[in-house]
Amino acid sequence: MENGETHIDATIAERLRALRNGRNLTLDELAGRSGVSRAMISRIERGEASPTAQLLSRLCAALDVTLSAFFAPEGEEASPLSRHADQPVWRDPETGYERRAVSPPATASRVDVIYVTFPPGARIAYPPETAKEGMTQHVWLFSGALEMTVAGVNHRLEPGDCLYMSITEGHVFHNPGPAVAHYAVVLDCGRN
DSSP: OHHHHHHHHHHHHHHHHHHHHHTTOOHHHHHHHHOOOHHHHHHHHTTSOOOOHHHHHHHHHHTTOOHHHHHSOTTOOOOSOOOGGGSOEEEOTTTOOEEEEOSOTTSSOSEEEEEEEEOTTOEEEEOGGGSOTTOEEEEEEEESOEEEEETTEEEEEOTTOEEEEEGGGOEEEEOOSSSOEEEEEEEEOOOO
């Protein structure tokens, strides 16, 4: 797994640096926009640190890009087909949360489909500033258990349940069960 993690860290480093430079932002400016320290951004860009899901979400919001767009290959021609073997997978080093970008990248769709494997006991909090205005999502649980807190309201999901929410209110994912939770996120990016 270390080879895969080293490769994804290098990919994240390159992509973050390219997005920051493409927007003519200094490390200090991106730090100010994201609330992530300049030192941490620099370490990520050098491939010396693996960002957590929350940290990467904050950086993406500051760069005005979704996580799915962040992991989408640059410059490739859009295809309506996303083969399983080609779908980018990223693992949060802190929680073990694994995110697979299922949707074909670079299409005109404003919807992204993500498949998540969420370990027992894992918890990730996304503050409101990690989402663009107008973004919504459906969380559809396939197996395991999931507790969602959205705008201070708790929801317990069982297999087959689906929760709709605006993600601009901030939300928390928590797996309270003894088994891995498997779920899909259908994200409406709110693009025109």
